[in-house]
Each structure stands twice: as structure tokens, then as C-alpha cells.
């Protein structure tokens with residue numbers, strides 16, 4: 001039975017922006033579900049869903065509308081992983097892509113590599129845009145607010161903040177899983193900083209049993225190797241609820257917070273977050289849900 005679950009980031013989501021998130025999630029759910037409904041592959045569905053959110057600057061931090069570095073530039077990260085064979089394609093620090101997840105797919109399909117960063121990744125973009133076209137007035141205003149808050153701080157004290165990263169995991173009719181994550185990173189990040197999203201096993205992971213996409217403080221997810229650790233615990237027999245709670249605890253222990261979505265080959269879908277909100281949407285045969293969730297914790301749907 002096909003299933004699709006999406007996130008639009010974990011963090012604080014203002015009431016005034018809830019509608020924009022829900023509209024964007026609903027559109028992405030349609031885009032991904034259209035693929036699954038016509039017996040398309042999970043890998044195509046997650047790309048379609050994530051690309052839909054990347055193209056929507058009204059809520060999300062990916063592609064157009066990405067968060068800005070402390071220099072005011074956009075540097076995007078994205079990863080696509082196919083659970084059928086463990087193949088992955090990822091990009092980091094890309095500056096000319098309206099859809100970094102599609103560029104990650106180009107890396108997967110047309111290169112012998114897994115992750116390309118910066119100049120080499122930008123050169124693969126078939127439809128390059130002017131880097132300024134990815135910068136929105138909202139992202140500029142957020143950076144200004146961040147700068148004002150950190151005017152007195154220097155070095156590591158000027159802690160970048162994130163949210164509104166996008167991700168999707170899907171199970172197709174043939175029983176295959178896939179995961180995709182795309183982000184502009186965190187507001188005020190140092191130029192050249194790469195988060196967890198483009199790193200298979202950290203922010204994004206899929207194998208034959210489980211697919212995962214994470215959001216939150218990337219440094220903590222990188223250090224906890226969150227998505228691969230979750231897969232390994234499940235493979236060792238842990239209950240899904242416990243494995244998710246442990247994933248969040250490990251991220252906390254590494255100094256971070258955030259959330260993740262997971263989908264099992266048996267169709268169980270789940271999410272967990274410890275921030276005030278997480279933007280979530282899912283669909284399976286006969287049931288559909290879109291919301292900005294405000295009940296932190298672990299949720300599993302049979």
C-alpha cells in the first residue's frame with residue numbers, strides 16, 4: 001500500500017504562517033501522491049514532493065526562499081536516497097539551483113559520486129538561476145533579525161538558528177522506500193557550512209526496511225548520525241517508538257533539538273520532535289493529514 005509522509009521543518013512556527021505551511025504541505029502531498037497513485041517509484045514521489053516545497057517560498061527554507069548565510073547568500077544542501085539499492089545522490093553549498101533535490105538526483109544518476117559540493121555541483125545544474133533569485137525579502141528580514149540579536153556576539157557565540165527545512169519519505173506499490181531532504185541550512189550560518197541534510201545516514205537515509213528524513217540543528221544530527229542509528233536500532237529489534245525517542249535523546253545529548261519522519265516497509269509511519277512545532281503531512285490509502293503539529297513527542301501510526 002503506497003504511503004507518503006512529508007515534513008516542512010521543526011522549530012517555532014508563528015500562527016500567522018500556519019496557513020502558508022499547510023498550503024505548501026498540501027500541494028507537496030498532491031505532487032508526491034500523483035506519482036505513487038500511478039504506480040510510480042518512491043524515489044520519484046519524494047523528489048516531486050520536495051521539489052514542490054522548494055518552489056514555494058511562502059513557508060519553506062529550501063530552494064527559493066532558503067535561509068541566508070551570515071554574508072546574506074544562499075547555500076543549499078539536499079540528498080536523495082533510494083532504499084532499493086542504497087544508491088544516494090547529494091549536493092551541498094549549491095547557489096544556482098531552484099531545485100537542489102533535482103540536482104541531487106543528477107548526481108545520483110549521472111556521476112560516479114554520492115556528494116558534490118559548491119562549484120562542481122553548480123556546474124551540473126541544467127537550469128541555473130541567478131543566485132539572487134533564490135533570496136526572498138522574508139529571508140533577508142530573518143537574517144536582519146538574527147544579526148540584530150547577535151550584534152554583541154562573536155565567533156561560536158553567534159549561534160545560527162534553523163527551521164522550515166523540507167523532507168519526504170515514501171513507500172511505493174512495489175514495496176520500495178526512498179527519502180529526500182532539502183534545506184538552505186540555518187540562518188546566519190558561516191559560508192561553507194554543511195549540515196546534516198545532504199549526508200546519507202545523518203539527515204537522510206533509506207534502505208529496504210526504513211526511510212528517514214530529519215530536521216533541526218544539523219551539527220547535532222551529524223554527530224548523532226541520527227537516521228542510520230535509527231535504522232540500526234530497528235534492525236536490532238527495537239520498537240519503533242523507543243527507537244525514535246532514543247534518536248531525539250541522542251540529538252539532545254549532542255546539544256541539539258529538532259524532529260524526524262520515518263516510514264517502515266510494513267507501512268507504519270511515524271514522526272518525533274522536541275521543538276514547539278513541526279510541519280507534517282502524510283497520506284496512505286484512504287487517510288490523509290496536513291498540520292502544523294504542536295504536540296512534541298513520538299507518534300506512530302499503524
Ligand code: ASP
Pocket residue numbers: 009010162163164165183184185186194195196197203214215216217218219
Ligand atoms: N537540519 C538543517 C541544517 O542543519 C536545518 C533544519 O532542519 O532546520 O542544515
